[in-house]
Amino acid sequence: MTTSTRGAGKAPAVLVLEDGRIFRGRAYGAVGETFGEAVFSTGMTGYQETLTDPSYHRQVVVMTAPHVGNTGVNDEDPESRRIWVAGYVVRDPARVPSSWRSRRTLDDELTEQGVVGVSGIDTRALTRHLRERGAMRVGIFSGESLADDAALLARVKEAPQMVGASLSAEVATTESYVVPAIGEKKFTVAALDLGIKGMTPHRMAERGIEVHVLPATATLDEVYAVNPDGFFLSNGPGDPSTVDLTVVKGVLERKTPLFGICFGNQILGRALGFGTYKLKYGHRGINQPVQDRTTGKVEVTAHNHGFAVDAPLDKVSDTAYGRAEVSHVCLNDQVVEGLQLLDQPAFSVQYHPEAAAGPHDAAYLFDRFVTLMEGQRA
Ligand SMILES: NC(=O)CC[C@H](N)C(=O)O
Numbered sequence: 001m002t003t004s005t006r007g008a009g010k011a012p013a014v015l016v017l018e019d020g021r022i023f024r025g026r027a028y029g030a031v032g033e034t035f036g037e038a039v040f041s042t043g044m045t046g047y048q049e050t051l052t053d054p055s056y057h058r059q060v061v062v063m064t065a066p067h068v069g070n071t072g073v074n075d076e077d078p079e080s081r082r083i084w085v086a087g088y089v090v091r092d093p094a095r096v097p098s099s100w101r102s103r104r105t106l107d108d109e110l111t112e113q114g115v116v117g118v119s120g121i122d123t124r125a126l127t128r129h130l131r132e133r134g135a136m137r138v139g140i141f142s143g144e145s146l147a148d149d150a151a152l153l154a155r156v157k158e159a160p161q162m163v164g165a166s167l168s169a170e171v172a173t174t175e176s177y178v179v180p181a182i183g184e185k186k187f188t189v190a191a192l193d194l195g196i197k198g199m200t201p202h203r204m205a206e207r208g209i210e211v212h213v214l215p216a217t218a219t220l221d222e223v224y225a226v227n228p229d230g231f232f233l234s235n236g237p238g239d240p241s242t243v244d245l246t247v248v249k250g251v252l253e254r255k256t257p258l259f260g261i262c263f264g265n266q267i268l269g270r271a272l273g274f275g276t277y278k279l280k281y282g283h284r285g286i287n288q289p290v291q292d293r294t295t296g297k298v299e300v301t302a303h304n305h306g307f308a309v310d311a312p313l314d315k316v317s318d319t320a321y322g323r324a325e326v327s328h329v330c331l332n333d334q335v336v337e338g339l340q341l342l343d344q345p346a347f348s349v350q351y352h353p354e355a356a357a358g359p360h361d362a363a364y365l366f367d368r369f370v371t372l373m374e375g376q377r378a
Pocket residue numbers: 055234235236237238239240261262263264304305306307308
């Protein structure tokens with residue numbers, strides 16, 4: 001969806017929302033044009049992790065934090081091999097980054113990777129607009145010879161919608177690979193890569209898990225070929241209603257311990273027979289309060305989701321795989337943030353316990369997965 005050229009960093013740029021609202025600023029990163037779904041992230045830090053999270057594929061991310069790029073770009077924090085956001089919107093980019101880890105400026109990195117952005121616009125007004133009207137399609141256009149606004153708006157209206165988009169295959173690995181356990185190997189996990197972040201297998205490896213990361217298209221036979229103690233469903237971009245449920249249902253039938261994160265939670269939900277729906281503007285950021293309904297504890301958590309599971313909060317549901325309940329809920333809006341099965345070892349969360357970036361409150365969920373795998377062996 002993106003075409004771009006290098007250089008001309010301060011060219012005029014225009015951001016056009018599909019409802020006709022327009023913001024004018026200056027080019028940030030590559031000069032050119034791009035289209036996607038406009039969403040906002042409330043994370044004050046962690047922009048490298050956000051940019052490289054494959055779940056942001058086809059989304060134009062608006063940063064509510066007014067200063068972005070202050071710590072530059074380092075080689076340690078990316079969550080995948082490239083930047084995935086379709087476009088980037090900031091108020092006031094840092095001109096001089098400062099960090100002992102910084103290797104280059106964020107502007108240079110965006111330019112290098114051909115990511116079209118815009119700076120110098122009122123991101124607070126834009127965020128309030130998206131909050132009131134909901135996430136919607138957007139285009140960013142920059143360069144010296146911009147077409148008139150009506151022509152740009154017509155192009156935005158031709159861009160694809162997020163509802164109905166099947167995107168995992170565009171971001172996931174095509175070859176399986178192994179992330180070795182750190183220290184003594186205790187378990188083997190088959191992880192379906194629907195757009196996995198690098199920190200996720202690392203969090204498992206830290207707990208003695210050897211993680212076999214499999215392409216999104218892996219079959220049930222390929223999952224069981226690695227002789228897994230557990231099965232993991234990753235985060236990922238797109239609409240969960242487009243995902244084929246054959247593999248996850250096969251895993252549930254065999255009662256293999258299962259853990260899912262974000263897209264994985266939505267897929268587990270659908271496999272259990274719950275619906276998924278699009279939130280008005282979603283949850284993105286690293287400061288979202290979630291209650292674990294099992295313990296009553298509240299965690300501050302990292303989120304990036306535009307869809308959610310439609311499951312009853314007030315009762316246990318009977319599913320094809322036994323009883324299921326909502327284990328976690330977002331305290332801002334009562335959105336379902338986790339599911340657990342009561343008759344077999346399977347659970348998932350809608351948010352990001354791998355915490356890259358984000359607070360580490362939810363790290364215990366990886367320990368829960370280990371406990372389920374231990375229970376299955378005992
Ligand atoms: N981070 C994710 O896994 C996102 C899941 C899904 N694409 C959503 O937007 O809700």
